[in-house]
Amino acid sequence: MTEASEQPTVDRILVEMTISAPADQVWDALQDREKLYNWFGWEADSLRDEIDYIFFQYTRADKEAGILWFEGVPDRFEIEPRGQETIFRVVRAEPAGKDWDGIYEDMVEGWISFVQQLRLAIEQHGLAPRRTLYFSGHAKRGGSGPIAALGLTDFRDTPDGQPHAATLPTGDTVVGQAWHRTAWQIGLTVPQWGNGLLIVTDKSVKDSAPHGRGMVILTTYDLSADDFAALEERWKTWWDRNYDEPPASEEACS
Structure with a gap:
């Protein structure tokens, strides 16, 4: 039974895309600091600190399940192996019943930009600098x-x-x-x-x-x-x- 103070949540898929690379390679790009530096965000003096904060200090990784949980926010990455390809999702758990059509969200659009940079970096550049x-x-x-x-x-x-x-x-x-x-x-x-x-x-x-x-x-x-x-x-x-x-x-x- 749900307590009165709690709201039921549903999963909203913010991004779902296919990356032309095996799941181990995609997972490595999420766990290796240098590889993260080659796709996440943009050049800034604070980028390495931001990567450490987001992906290491406040993240819980479950490689077997293929899930990277971000602590303090309702978002997670999901990695689903498909042979030489990987299904990559950004998923948000949020209160049920809200209609987000037509609403701009900084964090959502940011995730979309970043993971599209990841796809390009893996598929076409081998995560090169x-x-x-x-x-x-x-x-x-x-x-x-x-x-x-x-x-x-x-x-x-x-x-x-x-x-x-x-x-x-x-x-x-x-x-x-x-x-x-x-x-x-x-x-x-x-x-x-x-x-x-x-x-x-x-x-x-x-x-x-x-x-x-x-x-x-x-x-x-x-x-x-x-x-x-x-x-x-x-x-x-x-x-x-x-x-x-x-x-x-x-x-x-x-």
Whole structure:
């Protein structure tokens, strides 16, 4: 019998995808600090500390069951072996009966971005080192969320695996494949960045960001120092022209 103070919970699958790699390889990518560093999040001085906090200090691993439990939050990773492939899920236990359709959630969209970075890193790069750029902000007056601002709205409906080609206002021409999409974000492969990945996320409009807000993550491989610096300069110039920094309180929970 459920106590009055307790709410019944149900499992909501936040992500379910197939990774073209055996389960042991996927599990290793979740347990090895250096491999985690090569797919989780983005370049930041705090990244190694964040990995230690999220994946080691407050995580309970059950390899036999294929489950990684995150302590203090209702989320878990599930790894299901399928021969040379793995079914990977991010699952959240939450109160039953709530309708989440059309609601933006920072943590959910973050998990989606990260595990799509994991899939790319495993399938196409053998978890080799990468370099990333990250931008987040509120659109200036007259602006919009970054999907529209980058001219990528049409790709919201592009099925995964289909080709794309776009010339961006940053000056970059990207030609690759649609990688993933949700109601709030899109991912596109970018061979020009060493077969990297561009993830663009719109966030919900709010009083402090009436013109839109969002973030982008650029994952690159094997770019020279000069090419990476030039890419960073192009994107920073465009971003700063179109977006203001979000409040520190918002950035901390993104």
